[in-house]
Every structure is written in structure tokens, then in C-alpha cells.
Amino acid sequence: MTAGTTLPGHDSARPSGRPEGAAAVVIGGGLAGTTAALALADAGLRVTLVEGRPRLGGLVFSFRRDSAVGPLTVDNGQHVYLRCCTAYGDHLERLGAERLAPLQDRMDVPVLDPAGAGGRMRLGRLRRTALPVPLHLAKSLALYPHLSPVERAGVVRATLALGRLDPADPALDAVDFGSWLRRHGQTPRAVEALWDLVGVATLNASAGDASLGLAAKVFKTGLLSAPGAADIGWARVPLGDVHDTRAADALRKAGVRIALRTRAAAVTRDGAGWQVAVENGPHGRETLTADTVVLAVPQREAHALLPEDALPTKDRLLDIGTAPILNVHVIYDRRVVRRPFFAAVGTPVQWVFDRTGASGLSRTAGHARSQYLALSQSAAQEEIDQPVAKLRARYLPELERLLPAARGARILDFFVTRERTATFAPAPGVGRLRPAARTQVPGLFLAGAWTATGWPATMESAVRSGTAAARAALTELGVPQGQLPQEAA
Numbered sequence: 001m002t003a004g005t006t007l008p009g010h011d012s013a014r015p016s017g018r019p020e021g022a023a024a025v026v027i028g029g030g031l032a033g034t035t036a037a038l039a040l041a042d043a044g045l046r047v048t049l050v051e052g053r054p055r056l057g058g059l060v061f062s063f064r065r066d067s068a069v070g071p072l073t074v075d076n077g078q079h080v081y082l083r084c085c086t087a088y089g090d091h092l093e094r095l096g097a098e099r100l101a102p103l104q105d106r107m108d109v110p111v112l113d114p115a116g117a118g119g120r121m122r123l124g125r126l127r128r129t130a131l132p133v134p135l136h137l138a139k140s141l142a143l144y145p146h147l148s149p150v151e152r153a154g155v156v157r158a159t160l161a162l163g164r165l166d167p168a169d170p171a172l173d174a175v176d177f178g179s180w181l182r183r184h185g186q187t188p189r190a191v192e193a194l195w196d197l198v199g200v201a202t203l204n205a206s207a208g209d210a211s212l213g214l215a216a217k218v219f220k221t222g223l224l225s226a227p228g229a230a231d232i233g234w235a236r237v238p239l240g241d242v243h244d245t246r247a248a249d250a251l252r253k254a255g256v257r258i259a260l261r262t263r264a265a266a267v268t269r270d271g272a273g274w275q276v277a278v279e280n281g282p283h284g285r286e287t288l289t290a291d292t293v294v295l296a297v298p299q300r301e302a303h304a305l306l307p308e309d310a311l312p313t314k315d316r317l318l319d320i321g322t323a324p325i326l327n328v329h330v331i332y333d334r335r336v337v338r339r340p341f342f343a344a345v346g347t348p349v350q351w352v353f354d355r356t357g358a359s360g361l362s363r364t365a366g367h368a369r370s371q372y373l374a375l376s377q378s379a380a381q382e383e384i385d386q387p388v389a390k391l392r393a394r395y396l397p398e399l400e401r402l403l404p405a406a407r408g409a410r411i412l413d414f415f416v417t418r419e420r421t422a423t424f425a426p427a428p429g430v431g432r433l434r435p436a437a438r439t440q441v442p443g444l445f446l447a448g449a450w451t452a453t454g455w456p457a458t459m460e461s462a463v464r465s466g467t468a469a470a471r472a473a474l475t476e477l478g479v480p481q482g483q484l485p486q487e488a489a
Helices: 030-043 086-094 135-142 149-163 178-184 186-205 213-224 240-255 299-305 314-319 386-402 406-407 459-476
Strands: 024-029 046-050 062-067 070-075 081-082 108-113 122-127 232-234 257-259 265-270 271-280 285-290 291-294 322-332 339-345 351-354 371-378 411-424 444-446
Touching: 024 135, 024 271, 030 086, 030 291, 030 459, 046 285, 062 240, 062 411, 070 240, 081 240, 086 135, 086 213, 086 459, 108 149, 108 406, 135 314, 149 186, 149 213, 178 186, 178 411, 186 213, 186 371, 240 257, 240 339, 265 299, 291 299, 291 351, 291 459, 299 314, 322 386, 371 386, 386 406, 386 411
Parallel strands: 024 046, 024 291, 046 257, 108 339, 291 444
Antiparallel strands: 062 070, 081 232, 108 122, 265 271, 271 285, 322 371, 322 411, 339 351, 351 371
């Protein structure tokens, strides 16, 4: 495609108000971008998806590693979703991948504490019954050994108070969740053993650093909207199989042209529509012409590409902070835990997942009995840049405290993956910084987990943002309301 090229079938002089023959360029191939591209293509637009990486999936990806035990497929980090993440569930179905990332029949989270009474390991479980909300968690909480009876009663009162909050209330965005918990009688132990156990993993911030509005969204939707809302799902295959391979197949079947290793350098508008200048290495610089452009990239990249008049306060995007996630990968010469995952308190270890099967380790010659564990460490500001040797010295002893079988096991491999800007920071006040999908200039839209979805930085938020951008674009092009892509409940 040469400079100034009009996309096939696109009339640059086409009047607005008709989607037939319209062209769209989606910049960014993460979950937000793939969702938007599929929705636009399904509506009949000619869509080109531009992605600077050699793969789709954004930060939800896998890579090959020549490990000491042989070739492995490694996820950059552990990603999970809940049954209440209905948009993401619909996206999995759209990709034909719902069976690759199944949900639990019922929420069941083993929680280990290596510093129990007398120095003995204590196992607690957060699991639901079939009773209606909020009774579905009553038995689990009553038996939860990591809190005292007084603390459990306090958690019940705080949960009921949380249920009365409206997460969309702008006033909640200005308050931090930690202060609210203290005002509602939550002890430091209750925060550690329950509220942060869930909140750090979903918000990527501890309670004191998180917006009350976003925290209320997480807990009210996940724990109080329906009995099964917090049932957990995760990919039993490499993430790349879902969000690269399956996504690419779905996009191509929908007629989307995928341009990998192609970076958007500039987005400009003239009387005929939008011009997207792209750079793709050996092919040099080219220009794509479109009626609609969706920027589905992180906030700083969006800021660099947005025209000055696109947002009334464009520079606010630069005030949306980021938060890191550290992932620690350990391969043992034997099985050290039977559970597919567990969480922990009283230790730096947060959540641990068994990735043996998904990585291909169980099929590696000579290592059928080995086990691969991945530790997901959110809100990892203090550790994200620490050397591997220091992290090894910190986490291997902690795993031995949690898992007695690990004490005699040999370490076959140890490595870390780091996402320094894994999510936007859910700090108090972030809500007023998050823009809507529609900008102030016709034909230009925003998508990404950091936009104003009402959700924290999750896969659910990313998918919802892609749908919102597509709906706004198609509405502007004149698509009737009844034919727009459906928003998740």
C-alpha cells in the first residue's frame, strides 16, 4: 500500500450517515483493539488493524523460552476472569475459545497462611454455596481461620455497607478504599487476609492506594451481584493460543486486514476523512485512509497520536499513572502442590498457579514429573526492578514455608517476567481522568482498559472499551440502535 492509498472499496468522498463501504483503522491489537475491529467488521466496515508488535494480544501474551528443562511456552503473567466478567466471556465465545478458559463450577479459593498458631500452616477456603446473596458466602466466612470471630463479624458489616454504595458516584472516586475500610472497623489483619487478598489482584493496588469507587465496583459486582459472580476462570492453554492465534483467525474470518509489525506514526484529518501514517520497517512509511479511527493503545501512546482538539483536556491522559506486575516462575523437579492455584497471606507470596500443562513441561522428555509454578505479584512497585538473584532469595524460602513438599525439591529453573506498566494505577481521582470512547472530533474514538468503562484495568474493561468505541463509531455512521453491537450486562 503506497502513501495516500485509499482502502479497497472505500470512497473517500462518501457522505457521512451510511456505513456501507466505510473504512476503519484500529490502532492496537490488544483485547480492546481486537474487540473493536471485530464489531466494526461485523457491521460491514472494511477494517484494517495496525499493531506494532509481531503478534496480537497486547499485554496478554505468551512467548517461547529455551529453558533448562527444554522449550517452554510461557505466559507473560497470570490472567484470570470472573463469571461476572460477561463481556470477556462473550469475547471468548466470539473467538471460539470458551472451552480453553473454563470457569469453576463454584468459587473456591484455597488461602494458605504459613504463620498460623504455633507456627503451623493454616489452610482457609473462600468458597460459595448455592444460597442467594449474601448468604452464599456466610458459611465460608464463618469458618475462615485467618480472621478472628470479631474480625469476621466486622467483615460482614463492612460488606453490607459496601453493598449500599454506588460505584458510579463520582464522590467515591476521590476517597481511598483503605480509609473507608478503617472507618468501617476493619483491622490491618482483615485488610491483609481478605480485602487486599482480592483487591490487590483485581485492582493492582493495595486498599490505601485504590479509589473507593473502583474497589466498590470490584467487590459489589464480584461478591454481591449474584451467587456465582466470583467463580474464577483462567486459560488452561497458553494465552497466545487464545488472544493471538484464535483472535487472528476470528479477525481474518470477519474480513479484517491485520498489519503486524506496523506502528502508527501520525493520525490527521482532512476534508475527506482520516489519514493514518504507519511505519512497517522494510516497507517504509505508508498512509491509510479511513472514515473511522479507533485508538486502542495505552494512554501515553494515545496522547501522542491525538490531535490537539480531540479532547478538551488532552494532557490529563498523562496524569493517569501506571502500576507494575511481577511474575516469578519456578520449575521444580517434582510435584510440590496438588491444587491448580492458591492464594497466600502472612507472606510476600500473593497468588500461585500451576502452569505445568499449559507450558508444555509435562510433555518435555524426562520431565513428566516436574512442576511449573507461576507467582503473580501485583502492585509490585518495590520489587519490579530488583535483580533475579534477590527475588530468588526472597521467594524460594517463602514457597518452602507454604509448600512442605518444596523443601526437598530441586530447582530446575527460576526466572521472572516484568510488566512495569501492566495496568493504569487505580488511584483516588483517576475516574475524572479517564475519557469516554467518543472524542470531540468526528470519526475518532478511544478504546483501552484505561478509558471510562467503570471497571478497573482488567480484561473485562478492555473488551468493554472496544465494544463502546465500536458502538460510538457505528452510531456516528448512522447504524440503527437495534443493529449496534450489544453491550454486556
